[in-house]
Amino acid sequence: xxxxxxxxxxxxxxxxxSPKNPWGNPVVYxxxxxxxxxxxxxVVYIILGGFRxxxxxxxxxxGMPNPWLNKNYLxxxxxxxxxxxxxxxxxxxxxxxxGVVVLSLMVSFVIARYDFKYSKxxxxxxxxxxxxxxxxxxxxxxxxxxxxxxxxxxxGVILPQIAFGLPQTIIILVPFLKTIPQxxxxxxxxxxxxxxxxxxxxxxxxxxxxxxxxxxxQFIGSWNSYMLPLFMLSDPSxxxxxxxxxxFSSQHSVDTASVLAFTSMSMIPxxxxxxxxxxxxxxxxTGAVKG
Amino acid sequence: xNASKETGARMKKKSKTVVKDKWRKGxxxxxxxxxxxxxxxxxxxxxxxxxxxxxFFKWKGFGSPTTNGTFIGIQNYITIFSDAEFRSAVLHNFxxxxxxxxxxxxxxxxxxxxxxxxxxxxxxxxTLIFVPYVVSEVIVGTGWSLMLQSEGAINAVLKRIGxxxxxxxxxxxxxxxxxxxxxxxxxxxxxxxxxxxxxQSIPEELYxxxxxxxxxxxxxxxxxxxxxxxxxxxxxxxxSIIGSLQLFDLVYIIWGQYISSTAGTSTxxxxxxxxxxxxxxxxxxxxxxxxxxxxxxxxxxTYQKFILNRDLDGALTEKPSKSKNKSVSAVAEEV
Numbered sequence: 318x319x320x321x322x323x324x325x326x327x328x329x330x331x332x333x334x335s336p337k338n339p340w341g342n343p344v345v346y347x348x349x350x351x352x353x354x355x356x357x358x359x360v361v362y363i364i365l366g367g368f369r370x371x372x373x374x375x376x377x378x379x380g381m382p383n384p385w386l387n388k389n390y391l392x393x394x395x396x397x398x399x400x401x402x403x404x405x406x407x408x409x410x411x412x413x414x415x416g417v418v419v420l421s422l423m424v425s426f427v428i429a430r431y432d433f434k435y436s437k438x439x440x441x442x443x444x445x446x447x448x449x450x451x452x453x454x455x456x457x458x459x460x461x462x463x464x465x466x467x468x469x470x471x472x473g474v475i476l477p478q479i480a481f482g483l484p485q486t487i488i489i490l491v492p493f494l495k496t497i498p499q500x501x502x503x504x505x506x507x508x509x510x511x512x513x514x515x516x517x518x519x520x521x522x523x524x525x526x527x528x529x530x531x532x533x534x535q536f537i538g539s540w541n542s543y544m545l546p547l548f549m550l551s552d553p554s555x556x557x558x559x560x561x562x563x564x565f566s567s568q569h570s571v572d573t574a575s576v577l578a579f580t581s582m583s584m585i586p587x588x589x590x591x592x593x594x595x596x597x598x599x600x601x602x603t604g605a606v607k608g
Numbered sequence: 609x610n611a612s613k614e615t616g617a618r619m620k621k622k623s624k625t626v627v628k629d630k631w632r633k634g635x636x637x638x639x640x641x642x643x644x645x646x647x648x649x650x651x652x653x654x655x656x657x658x659x660x661x662x663x664f665f666k667w668k669g670f671g672s673p674t675t676n677g678t679f680i681g682i683q684n685y686i687t688i689f690s691d692a693e694f695r696s697a698v699l700h701n702f703x704x705x706x707x708x709x710x711x712x713x714x715x716x717x718x719x720x721x722x723x724x725x726x727x728x729x730x731x732x733x734x735t736l737i738f739v740p741y742v743v744s745e746v747i748v749g750t751g752w753s754l755m756l757q758s759e760g761a762i763n764a765v766l767k768r769i770g771x772x773x774x775x776x777x778x779x780x781x782x783x784x785x786x787x788x789x790x791x792x793x794x795x796x797x798x799x800x801x802x803x804x805x806x807x808q809s810i811p812e813e814l815y816x817x818x819x820x821x822x823x824x825x826x827x828x829x830x831x832x833x834x835x836x837x838x839x840x841x842x843x844x845x846x847x848s849i850i851g852s853l854q855l856f857d858l859v860y861i862i863w864g865q866y867i868s869s870t871a872g873t874s875t876x877x878x879x880x881x882x883x884x885x886x887x888x889x890x891x892x893x894x895x896x897x898x899x900x901x902x903x904x905x906x907x908x909x910t911y912q913k914f915i916l917n918r919d920l921d922g923a924l925t926e927k928p929s930k931s932k933n934k935s936v937s938a939v940a941e942e943v
Contacts, residue, residue, distance in 0.1 A: 349722060349729075349733050352737060356736055359748075359793075362755060363747070366754075378755075378759060378763070379761040379764040379768070420643050421644065423641065424645070427640045433634075442648070443648065448904075449652055449901075450850070452877045453656060453659065453901040454652060455655075456885065456893040456897055457656070457658035457662060458655040479647055480647040512633070541742075541743075543857045559746040577754070580751060584743055588739070591739070592735075598738075598742070
């Protein structure tokens with residue numbers, strides 16, 4: 318308790334602590350552990366379940382793998398389906414992210430740095446896009462893409478995802494680009510740099526932190542997206558991982574262990590990605606929302 | 609001084625080439641903004657407008673609605689509102705809206721208070737409670753539906769500690785609770801992170817002053833943290849409400865198209881997909897989309913008018929200036 322008091326005064330990292338903490342540390346740790354267990358328990362269950370056999374799962378649904386089997390994972394890793402879907406997901410995710418970032422950066426630069434009549438209107442238009450979730454547009458969107466000959470192609474998923482990703486990204490990038498000092502632009506102009514040159518040479522490098530955050534959010538959104546691929550893709554060779562997981566689990570509904578192995582294999586890339594970028598993801602989300 | 613010199617030089621340069629510069633500026637604006645505008649108008653605005661148009665037709669989606677479909681006026685909308693299944697879907701959506709707010713807000717605040725304490729490993733905890741949010745709905749749905757089966761892991765654990773299991777997914781008395789708990793599990797990490805960010809922007813001096821006046825821990829939270837957390841809470845509630853009204857993935861994956869209505873978890877979006885895409889009634893599906901849109905918009909605008917605009921000043925629609933600095937600092941903090 319006495320150490321708690323001294324912590325409260327020092328507080329190096331800016332986190333506060335009441336000097337008279339009525340909970341005491343052990344309770345705090347206990348609740349935290351419980352919280353973690355609830356949050357990642359099901360995820361761990363899926364991963365561990367992949368190491369078990371169906372007989373093990375039937376006999377004791379909540380038990381540990383005994384013995385540990387890796388045949389389910391090996392089966393997934395050696396199946397064509399998984400890799401095709403993984404590649405599709407990567408293609409869709411990367412192209413969506415690149416598309417959203419490039420287009421948003423361009424239009425955000427215009428909104429943030431050019432003085433013209435319609436800049437506010439443009440900003441409001443994109444900002445209003447936040448209120449139009451894909452659910453509402455999905456039926457006519459499918460018809461539109463079918464008429465364009467893009468149904469059942471990855472482009473049919475990528476293009477709408479880019480369009481629906483623009484509002485969130487522009488909302489984050491415009492204020493970010495506005496913070497680049499005017500003096501910098503003037504100095505660049507004095508050195509004979511055109512506005513476009515300024516955009517390419519200064520704005521793009523300077524906005525990389527903001528771009529990284531929004532890009533990561535877009536990639537994760539695309540990686541997890543379900544409704545749009547469900548509408549657009551009918552050919553299993555075009556499936557992305559979420560559709561693949563669903564197809565696999567309905568085809569192998571009696572083979573629970575394989576379903577769990579397939580599910581965890583499709584989740585692991587996202588988890589690795591999240592672990593690498595978790596600071597940016599968490600920060601970006603709070604930033605986006607607070608804005 | 610330097611700055612005035614610079615602007616002077618710049619203005620001189622400008623006046624020489626003012627016509628050319630103006631023309632060039634317009635060209636730059638178009639080149640940079642047209643691609644995004646086309647994408648946005650083409651794939652976001654246009655489909656929503658088309659939904660309103662298609663909604664007046666009985667149409668299977670082939671050819672054009674005027675030649676291959678029948679114009680039936682507002683008949684689709686009459687059918688929608690007289691369909692008991694749609695009305696119960698709307699009811700479910702509103703139960704989910706209220707349930708998510710009531711369940712998640714107190715839990716998120718308590719956990720954020722907990723994580724706001726000085727302790728070791730807080731960064732790890734913060735990362736781990738965020739995992740469910742990052743994992744896709746499909747995986748969450750597949751994993752949980754296996755665990756929630758009557759012979760699944762949840763019932764096995766309950767049995768081991770001497771409790772009676774239940775039919776979590778198909779029992780209509782329980783299914784909605786199951787869904788609410790799953791939603792809470794999936795999205796609580798996001799709420800906690802938001803609340804934490806809100807708590808850490810409260811000035812420490814307030815707590816110190818109150819402590820000097822002899823306030824205890826809970827008193828501090830009640831009279832300082834909670835009131836000052838207001839703006840964060842209201843923004844979070846807005847996002848949660850919009851998300852609840854559009855809920856689709858989790859329900860569709862766990863309950864499927866047909867069981868969801870008998871289990872009492874169908875939502876407007878699952879109804880739309882089932883009656884529109886799956887049964888190829890594109891006119892009707894579009895009309896349902898319009899209804900969802902209008903309901904969401906009315907709820908969003910009402911919320912914004914009466915609750916949100918106290919601290920937001922319409923950041924989503926206009927006057928972005930006030931909120932800008934906040935988000936920049938939030939992004940910049942991470943950098």
